[in-house]
Amino acid sequence: MHEDLNQFTDEELFAPVTHSDAESEKIAAPRYSYWKSVFRVFFRKKINIIALGLLLFVILFAYIYPSVTDYDPFANLLDPNSKHLGPSQALSYFGPELRWILGSGASGESTFDAVWNGARISISLAFICAAINMVVGVMLGAVWGFSKKVDMVMMEVYTVIGNVPMILIISVLSMLFSPTFWTMVFALTIVGWLGIAYFIRTQVLIIRDREYNLASRCLGTSIFKIATKNILPFMTSVIVTLLATELPSYISYEVFLSYIGMGMSEMSLGRLIYAAEAAMVTPGWKMEFWSPVAIAAIITVVLYLVGQNLGDASDPRTHM
Numbered sequence: 001m002h003e004d005l006n007q008f009t010d011e012e013l014f015a016p017v018t019h020s021d022a023e024s025e026k027i028a029a030p031r032y033s034y035w036k037s038v039f040r041v042f043f044r045k046k047i048n049i050i051a052l053g054l055l056l057f058v059i060l061f062a063y064i065y066p067s068v069t070d071y072d073p074f075a076n077l078l079d080p081n082s083k084h085l086g087p088s089q090a091l092s093y094f095g096p097e098l099r100w101i102l103g104s105g106a107s108g109e110s111t112f113d114a115v116w117n118g119a120r121i122s123i124s125l126a127f128i129c130a131a132i133n134m135v136v137g138v139m140l141g142a143v144w145g146f147s148k149k150v151d152m153v154m155m156e157v158y159t160v161i162g163n164v165p166m167i168l169i170i171s172v173l174s175m176l177f178s179p180t181f182w183t184m185v186f187a188l189t190i191v192g193w194l195g196i197a198y199f200i201r202t203q204v205l206i207i208r209d210r211e212y213n214l215a216s217r218c219l220g221t222s223i224f225k226i227a228t229k230n231i232l233p234f235m236t237s238v239i240v241t242l243l244a245t246e247l248p249s250y251i252s253y254e255v256f257l258s259y260i261g262m263g264m265s266e267m268s269l270g271r272l273i274y275a276a277e278a279a280m281v282t283p284g285w286k287m288e289f290w291s292p293v294a295i296a297a298i299i300t301v302v303l304y305l306v307g308q309n310l311g312d313a314s315d316p317r318t319h320m
Helices: 021-025 034-042 046-068 087-094 111-146 148-161 166-176 181-189 192-207 211-218 223-259 269-275 277-281 286-314
Strands: none
Touching (some): 034 286, 046 111, 111 181, 111 192, 111 223, 111 269, 111 286, 148 192, 166 181, 166 223, 192 223, 223 269, 223 286, 269 286, 277 286
16 A cells, blocks of 8 residues: 555645635625514514514505695685584595595594594604604613713703603693694604703613723723724614604604694694594594594504514524
8 A cells, every 4th residue: 555655746745725714705605684683573463464464564655655745624615514523424425435435524524534634744853753762862871871970960850850840841842832833843853852862872881891891991992982882783683672662752752742732733643633633423424533642542552562573583592
């Protein structure tokens, strides 16, 4: 055997092996995508697909339908026969049109058109307030939990303002200014971020002293960068869950304030419920009251359901 090997040259017995840095960095396992995994877990449940589909339908219909119809709440004001009609009466009086399937209101307006115009206003209010409060609250809360100087100042602010009922602050601000859409946005966001910031601060305190954060601080990384790069991505599921509770709450605030006569002047869902309060107990008029109530309930419940389940799916522990 040894003699047989001697018959071959070194070039024939041995082959050079080259080293490639690029090849050594390649991972045999498939590439992991966090958000793909999140949506895979989320869409695994059929109830989430149904809820998300219903939510998208309501939001799209609330924005598209009013833009393609010329809704005028006072178009039939001078026609006494057009007021407070039930669905069958309205369809018989005005003709078989989609806009009359829920009847007509106190001014002869289409209840169906009024509800979707009100839904557009209420949904816009909720999304704008949520965007402002979440961005300010999350960013400030992350820094608040890291910086002792900021913590000293913000704890005093929270002690004073945080113990005042939110609904009282909103009510006072709504009464001081003219009741418009942007006044309501201002009232809901002037201190609305404070509770979110305090919640995020508490979460940051739990994870800020972990090894990788201490290492970043030793390397001179700024607090803001540690908060945005190390802390907030780790808290994705917490933030999504918090957003799920915030979005419906703004619609609830608006509906409640409008129902007690302190809401905005625009005919939002809350304003429609307030205007149709008497119709709740009047035979034949109940559709005017229950239509905006039903849409408001659907929006708040579905928003909460989708947000909660998306928050659960955002937890990396559910991706195992």
